[in-house]
Amino acid sequence: MVIASMDKLISGIVDFRKNTFPSRREIFKKLAMGQSPDALFITCSDSRVAPNWFASTDPGDLFVIRNVGNLVPPHTARPLDFSVGAALDFSLTNLNVGDIIVCGHSECGAMNTLHRGVQNLPNTHLKTWMAHAEPALNYAGPTLHIDPNLAEHNQISQKNVMVQIGHLESNPQIAERRKDGKLRLHAWWFSIAEGGVYALDHKTMRYTLIDENLDAETISRLQNGLPFLKTLS
Numbered sequence: 001m002v003i004a005s006m007d008k009l010i011s012g013i014v015d016f017r018k019n020t021f022p023s024r025r026e027i028f029k030k031l032a033m034g035q036s037p038d039a040l041f042i043t044c045s046d047s048r049v050a051p052n053w054f055a056s057t058d059p060g061d062l063f064v065i066r067n068v069g070n071l072v073p074p075h076t077a078r079p080l081d082f083s084v085g086a087a088l089d090f091s092l093t094n095l096n097v098g099d100i101i102v103c104g105h106s107e108c109g110a111m112n113t114l115h116r117g118v119q120n121l122p123n124t125h126l127k128t129w130m131a132h133a134e135p136a137l138n139y140a141g142p143t144l145h146i147d148p149n150l151a152e153h154n155q156i157s158q159k160n161v162m163v164q165i166g167h168l169e170s171n172p173q174i175a176e177r178r179k180d181g182k183l184r185l186h187a188w189w190f191s192i193a194e195g196g197v198y199a200l201d202h203k204t205m206r207y208t209l210i211d212e213n214l215d216a217e218t219i220s221r222l223q224n225g226l227p228f229l230k231t232l233s
């Protein structure tokens with residue numbers, strides 16, 4: 001089994017070198033000189049979430065933080081999480097990104113675990129980590145109009161994205177940049193079965209499917225990102 005999966009990876013690399021890379025040689029030569037990504041994309045480690053695919057992006061477009069549950073520890077959390085903190089610092093200070101997207105997803109194992117109760121987990125790193133998502137269970141943020149047909153764990157997942165947006169807001173560097181109009185925050189959610197990405201529209205407080213039917217006004221709102229959460233009811 002292990003050999004079969006490694007075989008698939010190795011064959012894929014050979015195929016990329018032979019069939020894809022030659023036509024993209026110039027792009028990679030340019031990328032080797034440095035990166036200037038459009039956005040910081042924070043999403044789950046889940047293997048089914050592939051932002052380069054569903055957002056049709058190229059190498060160099062997105063600076064990515066991936067972890068279990070797409071979590072951002074609050075700025076005041078102790079112990080400090082150096083991994084997420086360092087990636088935030090780097091993307092803001094070195095790359096000067098103008099947009100941060102938190103993207104949750106359907107059928108998230110982390111959200112399922114949260115729904116079932118993290119107290120049932122053995123005393124592991126996972127249990128400690130999931131504490132950063134627990135506010136999603138008794139969500140107290142701005143009112144969200146979530147599709148009631150969604151399974152409970154998917155509703156929790158959509159609330160969790162907003163909890164993490166709140167955690168980003170707790171970072172003074174982020175707050176400062178947003179106040180100066182240099183940074184925008186976005187709450188997104190990927191539905192695996194639909195291959196659809198939903199973005200939270202702060203006018204309706206609904207996750208709205210991003211597709212060709214969006215009107216110009218909605219697109220503009222989604223591009224401009226969310227206002228400070230405390231200004232939303």
Ligand SMILES: [Zn+2]
Nearest residue numbers: 044046108109
């Ligand atoms: Zn997940």
